Amino acid sequence: MSCEVNCLEYDVVIVGAGLSGLAALQVIQQHSLKVAIIDDKHELGGNYLKRRWLIDHRHSFNRLLDQVIEPSTDVFLNHQAIGLYADNSLGVTDQQTMTCFRAKVVLQSTGARELPEQFEGWQLPGVITLDAYLKLRYIEGIIFPKRIGIVGAHPSLPKVAQNLREEGHEVVLASTNQSVTAFGKDQVKKLSVDGAKHDVDVVISSKGYVPVNELAHLYGYPLKYKKDSGGWAALPVDKTRQTSFFVAGRASGTQTEEESVQSGIQVAHNILTYLEKEGEEHGSESSNRMSL
Ligand SMILES: Cc1cc2nc3c(=O)[nH]c(=O)nc-3n(C[C@H](O)[C@H](O)[C@H](O)COP(=O)(O)OP(=O)(O)OC[C@H]3O[C@@H](n4cnc5c(N)ncnc54)[C@H](O)[C@@H]3O)c2cc1C
Structure with a gap:
């Protein structure tokens, strides 16, 4: 140019x-x-x-x-x-x-840009980043389904899990040093954390931010x-x-x-x-x- x-x-x-x-x-x-x-x-x-x-x-x-x-x-x-x-x-x-x-x-x-945490099945529909969740929840006003998985190293995730539990959701919180796999065909349905399987409707995934x-x-x-x-x-x-x-x-x-x-x-x-x-x-x- x-x-x-x-x-x-x-x-x-x-x-x-x-x-x-x-x-x-x-x-x-x-x-x-x-x-x-x-x-x-x-x-x-x-x-x-x-x-x-x-x-x-x-x-x-x-x-x-x-x-x-x-x-x-x-x-x-x-x-x-x-x-x-x-x-x-x-x-x-x-x-x-x-x-x-x-x-x-x-x-x-x-x-900075948010990075999703990568684990087996992280690209399934229904696995979303923390920013996407916050935008959908608080700006678009979307009510999320009952069972939510949360995966990653972002420091806000435990607080997000606590808020969701207080709102009546069933929450599975997995850190990055655990073995995590998401299952489902067209949509995430289960989350395996160190071998224990949990039914989930949505998974929030966040590794943190890169400048x-x-x-x-x-x-x-x-x-x-x-x-x-x-x-x-x-x-x-x-x-x-x-x-x-x-x-x-x-x-x-x-x-x-x-x-x-x-x-x-x-x-x-x-x-x-x-x-x-x-x-x-x-x-x-x-x-x-x-x-x-
Ligand atoms: C949902 C959410 C909740 C948060 N909650 C908290 C909190 O509770 N407490 C806290 O301390 N921090 C919080 N933060 C982080 C806080 O927003 C940031 O620390 C702060 O706003 C960052 O300011 P910044 O100016 O560095 O970047 P940003 O606010 O990200 O601004 C960067 C701007 O640059 C624009 N831009 C990027 N590239 C280009 C380009 N090439 N050309 C033109 N424009 C471009 C972007 O679109 C954006 O508007 C939160 C962030 C999010 C997303």
Whole structure:
């Protein structure tokens, strides 16, 4: 891909508008920089929107975000960063057209992806991930059948099992170090745990989360764990690169919402320091515009 026409120019492009991207945005916006935030979902908030308590308060949350986002910030919803042009500009699609974003800094705050626990029979219909269960149960309002198997290493699974038992479900909870097999022809029917067979209607399976780091790989930025960056961070790069790259939130390995917000704030300060140094070295346009 080449990027010769219609390239949008920014000081900072934030990819991912979850808690970490929004936290970073809030800090960066205060410094008269040209900023864009991109998210592939139709609204801001990322996975935070899946929280049970927020479902009834979505309207208030959106109103709050409207207050937080400065009019000078460009917000691109339903836009996904999918690749790079030859000159390292970011290729972003709304599924119909491609737009090119050229930025001094790209912040990747793209969250994490859930992995299902794999065991014999894990691909049977009726075996679903924890995220899928939470979405169906709390957002779609689906009432689940009586007998539920739960398999995997995700730390929330014992709590999910407890909640389901309190709601009257029969729950079989299996950890990863047990021998687990699911049986059934067109739909999961039984779960064998260390040889003991249980009737089940649905199995929830979750191994945990892996950071979504495709952009770091595309840019060729190696990631390294750095405590002062709050998690995995892109290694400093040679000065020939036109775009500097930062990582925040679950993409950098944070586990909780609090950590994600803190990481967004911390990384935003690192970005400001970087841009300030760049401005001093090159006397660039951005340093004139910045008011640090
Ligand atoms: C159902 C559920 C319940 C949870 N409950 C809790 C809890 O009780 N307590 C707690 O501390 N944490 C909880 N979490 C985790 C919490 O949501 C996260 O820690 C936090 O929201 C992560 O924020 P983030 O900004 O790192 O990522 P996310 O919120 O995942 O945001 C990343 C955003 O980037 C977008 N994106 C990804 N790739 C691209 C791309 N290429 N282009 C454009 N956009 C892209 C994604 O669609 C998403 O909107 C829960 C998560 C889920 C799913």
